[in-house]
Amino acid sequence: MPSLTRDEARQRAQLITVDRMEVDLDLDRGAEQFGSTARIRFSCNAPGETTFLDLRPVSVESVVLNGAPLDVGSVHGGRVALRDLRAENTVEVTATMTYSRDGQGLHRSTDPADGEDYVYGHLFLDAAPTVFACFDQPDLKAPYAVSVRAPQEWVVLGNGRATRTGPGEWELSETLPLATYFVTVCAGPWVSVHDEHDGIPLGIHARRSLRADLERHAPQMLEVTKQSFDHFHRTFDVRYAFGDYDQVFVPEFNAGAMENPGCVTFRDPMLFRGAATREQVLQRSNTIAHEMAHMWFGDLVTMRWWDDLWLNESFAEFMAYTATSAATEFTDSWVEFGIARKQWGYAAERAPSTHPVAGSPAPDAQSALENFDGISYAKGASVLRQLIAHIGEEAFNTGVTAYLRSHEHGNGELSEFLEAMEATHGASLADWSRAWLETAGVDVIALDRDGTLTRTVPEAHPADRTHALDVAGFTGGAETFRTPVTLDAPQVRLDAVPDSAVLLPNAGDLTWAVVDLDAASLAALPAELSRIPDTTARSVLWGAVLTGVFRASVDPKVALDVFTAAWPLESHDALMSRVATAFNDRILPTFLAEDDVEAAEERLAGAALMAFQGATPGSDRALVAARVLAAATTDEDRLSAWVDGRSLPEGLEGDSDFRWLVVQTMARLGLADDTLIAGVEADDTTLSGHLAGLTARAARPEASDKEWAWAEITENRERSNYELNALATGFWSSGSIETLRPYAARYVTDIPRLAQWLGADAHDRVASLAFPSRVVEPGTVELVRTAMAGPRLTAGVRRAMGDELSKLEEALTSRSRWAG
Incomplete structure (x- = not known):
C-alpha cells in the first residue's frame, strides 16, 4: 500500500481541518479480529473538493459521508475517496480489523505463563489506519473520544481516563488534540500500582504474571516519575497538559517505549525479573524521563512533518539525560550517554545512511522510519548541548518556553524553533544551524604533543563547526591539566600542554566529535586508563579505543591489550558492560582473523574472571563481571554448575535470566542438548523463558x-x-x-x-x-x-x-x- 507523501500531506492539511474523532473499538470478538467504528468531524475550506481517508481493514461494513452511504468497494490502496465535500463534514466508517503479531497497530499477545491475552496499540509511524479510519498525518491533530468493548475481566487504559460504564464497556475521557500516531488503547487483565503527584494521578501497569516484579520496581519508577515532572515543570514553565499519567509495560513491544500522551507504553523486559545493575536501572529511569519529555516535545507541540522528527527525539534525549543527572540519584547519567548512546550515534555517522540532524529528506512517511537512529537521538542531544554553549542556558530555556507556548496543541518546524531561539539570543543562528543541524558528518579531533589541537572535517560533508570543549592530561592516576578550548579553526595552538602520559581532547565529553588519540597516549592506556579518576574521561577514552577499531585507526589486537589490562579494574558498571559487549559481540568475532579468535576469547574470559574474583560479592561490578564471564567462558564445569544452580555468584540465586545466559553459552559451545534446554524451559514458563529458549536452540552450532x-x-x-x-x-x-x-x-x-x-x-x-x-x-x-x-x-x-x-x-x- 502506498505510503503518504509529504506533498499529499501538505495538500490535505491545506484543504481540511479535523475537529473531532470518535472511535469505538470492539475487542470482544476473539483472538484474530476486532471491530472498529470511527466518526470524524472535519471542515473543508474549499467545498466541492475531494480528499481521502486512510484505512487498512480486513473488511468494510459501511462508509457514510454526510448522511450518504458510499460504496464500500471504494477502498483502494488503503484509502477511501471522499468527494464533493461540504464546509462542515461528518464521515463514519465501520470496519473489521485484524490484530497484529509484529508490534504495530493493535498488537495481541498471549502470556505463556498463565494463558492470558493482552492488547496494546502502537500506532507509530503510520499504523493508525490498521486500527481505525483517520486522516493519518502528524499535523491533522484532533481531540479523541474513545469507547471500548472488551472481555469483562479485562482492564482498559488509554490516552484519556478510563471509566467502566458496564460489564466489558469502557469510555475514555475526551483528549486534547492528538496526532493519530499517539493514540493508544491497552487492554487486558493488567495489575496496577497507583499514586499521585502534584495533582497528577499516576499509574504503572503490567501483565498479571509480572505482579511481583511490578510491585518490587514500582517505588523506584514512581520516584523517578515524580522527580522528572518537577524538573520539567521548572525547566519548561509549562504544566503537563494531558490529565492522568499511566505507564504500561506491554509484551512484545518493538521499541523501548512510546510517548502516547497520558498512556506511555514500555517494553516489559524493563521490569527486571532478576538482578539489575545500577546501569540497567539508570537506562529505565532515563527512558521514563525521555518519554515524559515528549509530553512537551512531540505531544504538546508536534512536528509538522517527519523531516523534523529531531524536534521530538533530540529534545527528549537531551532533556532526559539533563533530568536524570540534575533531579535523580543518577548524577553521572551523562557517562552512560557517552559510552552507550554516543557510540550508537557515531556508528550511524560512519554508515552510508548518515544524514543531518534536522531536515533529513522524508518524501513519504515510511522513509522517515529510517531516520529514527543514533543521529536523531544521540547526535541531536549533543548538538543541543553545543547550542547551550553557544547561546547560554538561560537563553536556551527561555526560548524553549516561548516555542512551547506559541505552538501548544499544534505543530512546529525547524525554522519556528530557530526563531524562538534567535529572539532570546538576540542574533541569527542560521550559520550555526547549517553547520550543526543541517549538515551530516562528524569531525575528528586530535591533540598533538606540541599542543596543537586539530579538527578534521569529513570530506563528504564539509561544515565549519565550532566546538566548545576541554582538553586534559593524566599521569599516574592524577589529572595533570585541564583547559577549556573553543575549536573554531582547523588548528588551534594551546599555550601550554604539560607533559602527560595520556592527552585527551574532549575530556568532558561536551561536543560531538570522534577522538583520535596520539600514539603515546594509546600506548599508555593499558597502565593508565583504569587509574584515571574522572569517569567521564575514562568513558571518552574507552570510546576512542572502540571507534578507533571500527575506523581501522587502532589495531584490534592493541585494543584487546588495553581491554585485558584496564577493564578488570574498571569501576563504573556502565563502562564495564558496554565495553565488554563491544569486544565480545563485535570486535573479537569479526575484526580479528579467524585463527586469532580462540586465543582472544580466552583472554577476554580471563579478564572477566579476574574482574569477577576481584569484585565485592553482590556488587554491580561483580554482577557485570559474572555476566561477561558467563557469556565468554568455555569452562564446562563452571557452566554446568551454574545452570544447575550450584556455586552461583551472590545475588544471582534463582535468577532465570542469568541461567539462560549460561544455557545460551553452552548452546554455542555445543553443550546444550534438547533435554537441557527443555528442562530449563519447564522451570521458566514465562514469555522471557520462551524467547530465551528459542535463542538457545538457534545458537547451537550444528548444521x-x-x-x-x-x-x-x-x-x-x-x-x-x-x-x-x-x-x-x-x-x-x-x-x-x-x-x-x-x-x-x-x-x-x-x-x-x-x-x-x-x-x-x-x-x-x-x-x-x-x-x-x-x-x-x-x-x-x-x-x-x-x-x-x-x-x-x-x-x-x-x-x-x-x-x-x-x-x-x-x-x-x-x-x-x-x-x-
Whole structure:
C-alpha cells in the first residue's frame, strides 16, 4: 500500500481541518479480529473538493459521508475517496480489523505463563489506519473520544481516563488534540500500582504474571516519575497538559517505549525479573524521563512533518539525560550517554545512511522510519548541548518556553524553533544551524604533543563547526591539566600542554566529535586508563579505543591489550558492560582473523574472571563481571554448575535470566542438548523463558540446528516479532564459517520475502539481526550489494542491509590493514 507523501500531506492539511474523532473499538470478538467504528468531524475550506481517508481493514461494513452511504468497494490502496465535500463534514466508517503479531497497530499477545491475552496499540509511524479510519498525518491533530468493548475481566487504559460504564464497556475521557500516531488503547487483565503527584494521578501497569516484579520496581519508577515532572515543570514553565499519567509495560513491544500522551507504553523486559545493575536501572529511569519529555516535545507541540522528527527525539534525549543527572540519584547519567548512546550515534555517522540532524529528506512517511537512529537521538542531544554553549542556558530555556507556548496543541518546524531561539539570543543562528543541524558528518579531533589541537572535517560533508570543549592530561592516576578550548579553526595552538602520559581532547565529553588519540597516549592506556579518576574521561577514552577499531585507526589486537589490562579494574558498571559487549559481540568475532579468535576469547574470559574474583560479592561490578564471564567462558564445569544452580555468584540465586545466559553459552559451545534446554524451559514458563529458549536452540552450532532456525525465521508466519528477534540473535552467534557461509546467499533472497506478512518496523529489525555479520568475506559484500541494487527491497530493509554491510566492510578494512 502506498505510503503518504509529504506533498499529499501538505495538500490535505491545506484543504481540511479535523475537529473531532470518535472511535469505538470492539475487542470482544476473539483472538484474530476486532471491530472498529470511527466518526470524524472535519471542515473543508474549499467545498466541492475531494480528499481521502486512510484505512487498512480486513473488511468494510459501511462508509457514510454526510448522511450518504458510499460504496464500500471504494477502498483502494488503503484509502477511501471522499468527494464533493461540504464546509462542515461528518464521515463514519465501520470496519473489521485484524490484530497484529509484529508490534504495530493493535498488537495481541498471549502470556505463556498463565494463558492470558493482552492488547496494546502502537500506532507509530503510520499504523493508525490498521486500527481505525483517520486522516493519518502528524499535523491533522484532533481531540479523541474513545469507547471500548472488551472481555469483562479485562482492564482498559488509554490516552484519556478510563471509566467502566458496564460489564466489558469502557469510555475514555475526551483528549486534547492528538496526532493519530499517539493514540493508544491497552487492554487486558493488567495489575496496577497507583499514586499521585502534584495533582497528577499516576499509574504503572503490567501483565498479571509480572505482579511481583511490578510491585518490587514500582517505588523506584514512581520516584523517578515524580522527580522528572518537577524538573520539567521548572525547566519548561509549562504544566503537563494531558490529565492522568499511566505507564504500561506491554509484551512484545518493538521499541523501548512510546510517548502516547497520558498512556506511555514500555517494553516489559524493563521490569527486571532478576538482578539489575545500577546501569540497567539508570537506562529505565532515563527512558521514563525521555518519554515524559515528549509530553512537551512531540505531544504538546508536534512536528509538522517527519523531516523534523529531531524536534521530538533530540529534545527528549537531551532533556532526559539533563533530568536524570540534575533531579535523580543518577548524577553521572551523562557517562552512560557517552559510552552507550554516543557510540550508537557515531556508528550511524560512519554508515552510508548518515544524514543531518534536522531536515533529513522524508518524501513519504515510511522513509522517515529510517531516520529514527543514533543521529536523531544521540547526535541531536549533543548538538543541543553545543547550542547551550553557544547561546547560554538561560537563553536556551527561555526560548524553549516561548516555542512551547506559541505552538501548544499544534505543530512546529525547524525554522519556528530557530526563531524562538534567535529572539532570546538576540542574533541569527542560521550559520550555526547549517553547520550543526543541517549538515551530516562528524569531525575528528586530535591533540598533538606540541599542543596543537586539530579538527578534521569529513570530506563528504564539509561544515565549519565550532566546538566548545576541554582538553586534559593524566599521569599516574592524577589529572595533570585541564583547559577549556573553543575549536573554531582547523588548528588551534594551546599555550601550554604539560607533559602527560595520556592527552585527551574532549575530556568532558561536551561536543560531538570522534577522538583520535596520539600514539603515546594509546600506548599508555593499558597502565593508565583504569587509574584515571574522572569517569567521564575514562568513558571518552574507552570510546576512542572502540571507534578507533571500527575506523581501522587502532589495531584490534592493541585494543584487546588495553581491554585485558584496564577493564578488570574498571569501576563504573556502565563502562564495564558496554565495553565488554563491544569486544565480545563485535570486535573479537569479526575484526580479528579467524585463527586469532580462540586465543582472544580466552583472554577476554580471563579478564572477566579476574574482574569477577576481584569484585565485592553482590556488587554491580561483580554482577557485570559474572555476566561477561558467563557469556565468554568455555569452562564446562563452571557452566554446568551454574545452570544447575550450584556455586552461583551472590545475588544471582534463582535468577532465570542469568541461567539462560549460561544455557545460551553452552548452546554455542555445543553443550546444550534438547533435554537441557527443555528442562530449563519447564522451570521458566514465562514469555522471557520462551524467547530465551528459542535463542538457545538457534545458537547451537550444528548444521541441522541452523537449518531449523533459518526455516523458523523465514517461513513460519506464526512467529511474533520477538520470536523472530530471538531466533536471529542466536543464529549467528556460533557455527563454523563453512556452516554459516551458505546463509549469506539465503539472507539476501529469504529476508526480503518477510515483507509479505511482517510489518515494516519488525521487518527492518529482523533484517539487521539476521545479517550474515560473521561471514566476513568479500563474497558477502558482493551478495548484499547486488541485492541492494535490485528492486525487491523495501526502503527500510535496504537501509538495514546497507548499515550492516558498512559494519562488515569496517571489519574487512581493519583485517586488511592490521594483518600479520
